[in-house]
Amino acid sequence: MNNNTLAQPAKAQLPYLSRIQTHDPDEHAHRLSGWRLSYDQLSHGRFEGELDEFRSDKIQMVRDRSNQAMKKKGAAAEGTIAFCVPLKRHDNVYCSGHQISEPYVMVAHSDNMPELKVPEIVDILLVAIDQGSLQHTLECQGSNFRITDFPKCYPTGGTPAWHELKWLITELAGASPGGDELQQKTIRSDISDTVIMHLIDLITSDETLSLKPTARKHTVDRACEYAMSHLNEPFSILDLCNSIGASRRKLQYCFQNALGINAVAYLRALRLNSVRRELRESNTTQAIQAVAERWGFWHMGRFSADYHSMFGERPSKTLGR
Known part of the structure; x- marks a missing residue:
């Protein structure tokens, strides 16, 4: 199959x-x-x-x-x-x-x-x-x-992967069957990729502790290069891991040690910035959910909180600036 x-x-x-x-x-x-x-x-x-x-x-x-x-x-x-x-x-x-x-x-x-x-x-x-x-x-x-x-x-x-997987399932329980958010292929793909990564983390051993600082920095540089070259299209952590040949655990370890930020937070920040750029070019409140979903934010309550935390204002305040 x-x-x-x-x-x-x-x-x-x-x-x-x-x-x-x-x-x-x-x-x-x-x-x-x-x-x-x-x-x-x-x-x-x-x-x-x-x-x-x-x-x-x-x-x-x-x-x-x-x-x-x-x-x-x-x-x-x-x-x-x-x-x-x-x-x-x-x-x-x-x-x-x-x-x-x-x-x-x-x-x-x-x-x-x-x-x-x-x-x-x-x-x-x-x-x-x-x-x-x-x-x-x-x-x-x-x-x-x-x-x-x-x-x-x-x-x-x-393990953290188990707790994150359980959190995702709990959040998904709040989605509406047949709801608009799951009609977006980007959102379905993001949920799927997240589940796959957590499952891989649960069944594979930790191979990151032997990495030297230069190897960690090289992994981060490659990840950043990939992310910066794909800012105009939604992509997931799984896409990033597959492209640079690293597991999610290895990627998180390298980012934390080289930049002091985890890879998921880094990717979320890039996506939030991409949403902000689109909202600045729009002047309708209906665009907020559509743009957020296009960039993989399917839980609107969490998206709004993350956006406000990042930029100090609600998405509606960004419209048309």
Whole structure:
């Protein structure tokens, strides 16, 4: 399967973001579009479940919540690598007969999903990424990680990537299904890229501590050169990492040590400046959201706060100057 298989909203008329409630484990399993799953309820009581699904050209992401202990087995969307990330601590989780007693992220090929036994009250993030696309990203970033030994569980230990991923999912829950913000390809791509980067951070080791100062400065210079040459078009941290051959963790480490600012903040500042330039050439308040979304700011409350913090005024005050 290629990326086009994941990008089905236009063909199958599926929304980019959907939310459903379920009252039966079989219904719950069958509503995960593209997955072939079987759920057996193991605890007593009425089943209640919720599924929040986000789709883009690059990923399928589902927040899966339910209230009964279950045995789960099956397959993810064909040709993908599937990630299972608990968004809260779950005791008594068993993966292929082995108890998992610490926070983890499970990774598997779509056709080699391990059998899971989950307890009552679970909150889990499921992400399917096209295998070829993920491998290409790892190769572009010069990672030694190879997609060969799945399924496997990796400890998360409450890492920054896990907290940032959980924050993103919580923020996405505030978006309106079928809302205008997700109609922007730039925003869908930005969300997808952010999720992919956080997942890569969770499963790859830290290779930055051995970098010499000259190597760190060289990485920063290349990143700045790329950013400055693409100011007239939206781009993400993932685009930047792939172009200069560095992981997100390495990029953050280099920026922090060479400039005293993290790479995400640097990129956000460049995008905010680009929004400001466009607003100065416009004189309609309707332009604010459209311009912000075009530059990848999909959460308008946070955008407005970031803009005011950066420039000392609201976006509406910048219009037409």
